[in-house]
Amino acid sequence: MDEDIFELETNIPEFIKNELDSEQLEAVVNSRGRSLIIAGPGSGKTRVITYKIAYLMYNGINPKNILLVTFTRAAAKEMIERVKNVTNSDIEEMTAGTFHHVCNAILRRYAGKLGYKNNFTILDSEDAKDVLKIARNEYKENIGDRAQKLPKENVIMKIISYSKNTLKSLRESILEVSSNLIEYENDIEYIWQKYAEIKKDINAMDYDDILVNTAVLFRMNKEILQFISSKYRYVLVDEFQDTNKIQLEIVEALSSVHGNLIAVGDDSQSIYSFRGARFENVKEFMENSTLFKIQTNYRSTPEIVNLVNEMIPLNSVHKTLKSVRNSIDKPIIIETFDDLEQSEAVVKIIKEKLDEGLEPNEIAVLYRSHFLSMTLQQKLDSKKIPYRLLSGKRFIETAHIKDILSFLKIVQNPYDKISWTRALKLFPKIGSKTAVRVYENIFDSLNDNKNLEIGLETSLLKKNKNVLNFFVELFKNNTASDIIEYVFKNHYKEYSKLTFKDSRSRNMDIERFIEIADKYETLEKFLEEMTLSENIKVSSSRKEKEEKEVTLTTIHGSKGLEWKVVILISVNPGDFPNGMAIREKRIDEEERLFYVAITRAKNELYILKQVTGTVNPYMRNSFVFMKKENDFIKRIPNQYIKKLKTGYKRYF
DNA sequence: CTCTATGAAGTTTTT
């Protein structure tokens, strides 16, 4: 461990001392070696990390020897900006990003050691599912009657992903994810193997592989690990409660040379277990690390903090939050009749607040699942209240953008079967069979060390001169924006007109996409940003200018954010807590979600419920679980809240 | 083989 830099402990610079309270200062100055900082909601966690980095720099640590792993790319960027402001210096060289960004950067260099090429494609969840489907179908052809009952791709994917992220055996994973499928253990194992083979063939990794392969690389090549790890004198991990086993292994490896691993998080806010995250990482890490607790809450009023303390999830590390703010009002519970009346109540609250002079961007509506906001969205539209959606379909998940991306991906990685078939099928008379055969031609010629053009020409495309020329010319473009422009002008604009009813707005999206792409120097950087962190949502992408808007988001999407007024809707057993979670007895995660939701509020918190549960428009049967223990609102002691009824005016 | 029409079924959260 590095001991060389802390002679200055008693001489902490003013610019740090003046900005932090005693708990924060303790964590900033004394965290070293293996340290765990448990920072409650609103406790200035970002501030602590910012000043930790500033303090390290003050003590002569070069920022390029610091690694900061955050949950989102945006968080990393924000942190860098803040450090720049505080230290008045350029820290461009610090490595900061999500696990996926950090691992991706490493793999782009060492993919060869794992049997991949460095220009590998990153498969998003949908593409990965397509690859698994290929594997499953190949297998299906060989097993006769059994094929009828073979589990669906997404179930198999869930099991595989679980196994990879938890480092558990396939058998154990099946038993934990979907125990009734244990009789298919051998089938799933075979399909998994096939899936892995195809990914290598087409030079592609899924999201889990990015992490798993990095861990494997470190396990196999101690020299490479030594080389990378010796660079990072300090490794800082934010949102530690949402890390999984593999991620813990990776940061432990990365900090193995200097031994400085500082984890920051709040186990009560662990809400990503479906992705393999384990809040237990916090408890286990606590056993052999120095612990710092930060329990002062600067964000919320005492009334809100009282409620929060009452609702601390079970199994959390003990904590009691202290508010330092002045009183305003108790949280308000509003019981409405149904979805529609709830939306009316929300609109009424928002209007009231806007009349009081609050800016729209100080107000947020939170919910458990996207569909719970549908009725509200219509109401807000009709009342002309501007809002932005943080949840919902991402820009790059829309069909037209995925189409365009497939052309970019084949230029980057000509082995990418998924993108080739997607791109080819956009031309008339080319369906899935032809597309696969063309791909196989290309694949063979690439493997025979011939160039791509020969592969194209020897393929079936020679019958279709236009399409052939289109692809030959495509590969002469280099930058992302050139490629998009080429595809759009020479094919997609026309295709879009013939295919989509809303081609106008889709084409506008693509034009915007060209502008975004123009900001990236290389195709690789652009694709990396798109697949790993591009976070533009469909609705906001079509807005002309940035205006102040009310935020609508899932609780997951609200992580790390705060608003003066927070309105949490549809807290009905079955909606929130989620019905599936209740059935599968995963209520503790729902408790943590509730905790995250109510701790987003600075001044005012409204919690809405309905007498009748929300009807999921996509679901035949919606269940309402009225059992008392599943109703979060019934758990709240009366003294902490004010209760209102809207009077069911529409119905009585 | 492609393309379209039809009906059925599946639904949480996302780097």
Place this chain on the structure above:
DNA sequence: CTTCATAGAG
């Protein structure tokens, strides 16, 4: 509102 499977026409 999707995606998936199937049938039938070209």
